[in-house]
Amino acid sequence: MKTKIKSTVYVVLFFLLLFSVQTLFAQSKLEKARKYKDNFQYAQAISLYSSKFKSITPRKETDIKDIAHCYMMMNDLNSAQKWLSKINSFTVYSPDEMLNYAISLKSSGDYENAINQYKRFESFFPERSAKVNEWIKSCEIAQEWIAKPLAYEVINVQNLNTEYSDFGLIPYKNGLMFSSDRKQEGVVYKPEDYFGWTGNPYLRFFNISGIKEDNTSSFPDLSVGINSSFHNGPGVFDSKTGIIYFTLTKMQKEKSLPTNSDPTSWVEVANPDKYINRLEIYTAILKDNHWENVTAFEYNNSDKYSVGHPALSVDGNILYFASNMPGGYGNSDIYYCRKLPDGHWSSPKNAGNIINSEGKEAFPVIASDGALYFSSDGFGGVGGLDIFRSTGIADKWTTPENMKYPFNSPRDDFQPYFTEPDIAGYLSSNRDGGKGEDDIYYFGKKIVIVGTVKTSLYGKSIALLPGAEIKIENITKNKTDDKISDKDGLFVEKADCNNSYRITASKKGYLKQEKEISAICSVVNDTVHVEFILDKLLENKSFVLENIYYDFDKWDIRPDAAVELDKLVNILKENPEIDIELGSHTDCRGTDPYNKSLSQKRAEAAVGYIISKGIVSKRISAKGYGEFKPRIDCPDGNCSDTEHQLNRRTEFTVTKVHK
Numbered sequence: 001m002k003t004k005i006k007s008t009v010y011v012v013l014f015f016l017l018l019f020s021v022q023t024l025f026a027q028s029k030l031e032k033a034r035k036y037k038d039n040f041q042y043a044q045a046i047s048l049y050s051s052k053f054k055s056i057t058p059r060k061e062t063d064i065k066d067i068a069h070c071y072m073m074m075n076d077l078n079s080a081q082k083w084l085s086k087i088n089s090f091t092v093y094s095p096d097e098m099l100n101y102a103i104s105l106k107s108s109g110d111y112e113n114a115i116n117q118y119k120r121f122e123s124f125f126p127e128r129s130a131k132v133n134e135w136i137k138s139c140e141i142a143q144e145w146i147a148k149p150l151a152y153e154v155i156n157v158q159n160l161n162t163e164y165s166d167f168g169l170i171p172y173k174n175g176l177m178f179s180s181d182r183k184q185e186g187v188v189y190k191p192e193d194y195f196g197w198t199g200n201p202y203l204r205f206f207n208i209s210g211i212k213e214d215n216t217s218s219f220p221d222l223s224v225g226i227n228s229s230f231h232n233g234p235g236v237f238d239s240k241t242g243i244i245y246f247t248l249t250k251m252q253k254e255k256s257l258p259t260n261s262d263p264t265s266w267v268e269v270a271n272p273d274k275y276i277n278r279l280e281i282y283t284a285i286l287k288d289n290h291w292e293n294v295t296a297f298e299y300n301n302s303d304k305y306s307v308g309h310p311a312l313s314v315d316g317n318i319l320y321f322a323s324n325m326p327g328g329y330g331n332s333d334i335y336y337c338r339k340l341p342d343g344h345w346s347s348p349k350n351a352g353n354i355i356n357s358e359g360k361e362a363f364p365v366i367a368s369d370g371a372l373y374f375s376s377d378g379f380g381g382v383g384g385l386d387i388f389r390s391t392g393i394a395d396k397w398t399t400p401e402n403m404k405y406p407f408n409s410p411r412d413d414f415q416p417y418f419t420e421p422d423i424a425g426y427l428s429s430n431r432d433g434g435k436g437e438d439d440i441y442y443f444g445k446k447i448v449i450v451g452t453v454k455t456s457l458y459g460k461s462i463a464l465l466p467g468a469e470i471k472i473e474n475i476t477k478n479k480t481d482d483k484i485s486d487k488d489g490l491f492v493e494k495a496d497c498n499n500s501y502r503i504t505a506s507k508k509g510y511l512k513q514e515k516e517i518s519a520i521c522s523v524v525n526d527t528v529h530v531e532f533i534l535d536k537l538l539e540n541k542s543f544v545l546e547n548i549y550y551d552f553d554k555w556d557i558r559p560d561a562a563v564e565l566d567k568l569v570n571i572l573k574e575n576p577e578i579d580i581e582l583g584s585h586t587d588c589r590g591t592d593p594y595n596k597s598l599s600q601k602r603a604e605a606a607v608g609y610i611i612s613k614g615i616v617s618k619r620i621s622a623k624g625y626g627e628f629k630p631r632i633d634c635p636d637g638n639c640s641d642t643e644h645q646l647n648r649r650t651e652f653t654v655t656k657v658h659k
Contacts, residue, residue: 033045034066042074043196046071049070068084068097068100072100072104095121098120105117111140142382150407154409154442154443156440160178160211160220165180165198166182167179169415169417171239172244175208177208179233182200184201200437202229208221223291226284226291231249233246234415245297246284247280249279279307280296298344298345299337307323307325307348321337323335323348328356330357333361335351336348351397352395354400368421369421370391373387375413376388385414411431412430413427415428423497427440427441429441446494447494451529451530451531453507453532453534455510455534466485468484469482469505469507470483471503474496477496496519497520501519505534512574512575537575545649555602557605557609568610569613572610572619578656579655582621582652583603587627588630595626596625598626599624603622604624630647634647
C-alpha cells in the first residue's frame, strides 16, 4: 500500500515539475519576446509570440498590446487590427491602443467601423478628442472618393516586385533605380545581415534598364559601389551632374527621444540606453560607370535627428528633404537648402506650414514640370500616407491637393515618379493585393473612346445601329483593334493619352464612315465621344458632298475641293459593291444652256480627279444638271445668297448596288 502511495506521489511530482518547466519555458519565451520588442527586433518578437500563442489566446492585456505594437511597427496593419480588436474585451482601455485600432481599420478601408471607433474614442477619452471630427470627416471623404474614382489605372509591376519591400523608383542614367530588401540569389546571409525590425535583409539599391509598355521590367542588378552595410534609399539622381543624393541609415547611441529610421515611416519611440537608427543624406558621383566620392551632407546631425528622402528642383539648385529636426510643425517636415556659388548648400529652412502639418511629411519629389509631390498623414485622405501635390518653390506653396483614389489607397502611398506630368508614371505603396510589403505600381490616366453608331432612315430620322464592325487604328503606335457595336449602337475602347486614332465604322448594306480623333488627356475630361451615322445603301439615293467649290466660270479642281473629293474616293474604295453617278448642280442665275454646260464640265472634272486616284472608270459617271434639280425652289430667281449656295452643290447618287 505504501509503495502504491509513494508511486502516486512521484507521478504527481513529475507532472508538477513538468508543468513548472513548461511554465518557466513559456515565461522565458515571453520575456525574450519582450526584449526583442523593446530592442526594435519586431520580426523576432512576433516569431516568439506566435509560437507561444499558436493554439491559445493571451489572457493578459499587456501581451496583446505588445503583439499589436509589433505588428503596427512592422506596418502589418491587418494583423495589428486583429490583435487590437481583442483589447475591446478588456475593461481597462488605453487611448493609444484604441486610436491605433481606429487607424488600422481606416487603413484597411473599413471606414464605417473606423468612424465608430473614433466616436468610441471620443466618449472614453474626451480630453484627447479635439481631432475626432476631422478624422471622421477624412473617412467620409475617402468613401466619397472611392465611390467616384479618378480616371487612373494603378497596376502592380509584377515581375519587378517581390515578397519583400520594393520602392522608390527613380530615373537613373538610361534606366531606373529602386530600393529593395529582397534576398539575392547565391548570397549567404549572416545574422548581422538582417534588420531585426522587419526580419529582412537591409535595403539595397538595384538598377534595371527599364520597364516595358506591358509593365514588365528587366532583371534587377545590384548597384555596386553605392550600397552601405545598412539601409540604402530612397534617393534622386541628377543626370546633369551625375550626382546621386540618397538616404543612408546610421547606428547611433540614443541620447534623447529617437526617430525610427524605417525608410518608409517616421515613428517616435522612447527607449533609453539603446542603439537606434537615424537617417542621413549622402552624395556620390558617377564616373565611368563607377560611384566615387561618397560624401556626407553637411547638415546631417544623427546625434539629434534624421534627414533623408532627398529631392532636387528641376534646375538642381534647391535640395528638398524630410527631417524631424527641432522647430518643425509636426513629426517630420519638409525642408530645403539652396545651392551656393561655391557648391555648398545654405542652412536648412522649413518649407512652411502650407505643406507641413502636425503629422508626418516625407518622400518629397519634384516632377519635371516643377510640381512638388509628397506624402503626408496630416491633411486627411484615403488612408495612412497619402500623396499630395503642390506648386511653388522653397517655402512658397499652394494648398496641397490630395491625389485621391485610386492614386492613393487606404494604406501608405509614396514616392511618385512621373514619366508624363499628371498623366503616367510609377508610385510605391503597401496597398492590399500587392506581392510584398511595399511594391512599385504603374499609374496612368485612363481615357476611353465612347462611340455611337447610328443610321439615317431615308434622311428623315436617326436610329441606333447594332452589329456594326468597328476598326480602331492607333496611328501613333501602329496598333489595331476591332469592336462590334452593341444593341444600343455603342462601343467603348480604352485609349492611350495623347495618341491619334483612325476609326472606321461599317456594316453590310451601309456606307462605311471613317473619322480621325486625338485622345487628349486632361485632369477634367477622361472620355472622347465620337458618332457615326451610316447611310443605308439604296439605289437612286443621293448624298451631298459638302464644301465642293469652284472659281467663277471655271471647273478646275481647287485644293479645297480635292480634300472633299478624296473622301468620296475613300467611300468608293471602302464600298466596292457600289457604282455611282457624280452630279454637279448650279443655282438658277445665268442661262439654262450656260448652266448645263458649266455643270457638266465641273462633273467631268471631278470624275476625272476621282479616276486619277485609282477608281475604275466604269464605276462612276458624270452628269451636269445645271439648275434643273434645285434643293430649294427659287421662283423667278428670288432666293437668298445662302439658298443659292445650297443649290450650287455636288452630289453622288448610288446607281447600282452589286449583290
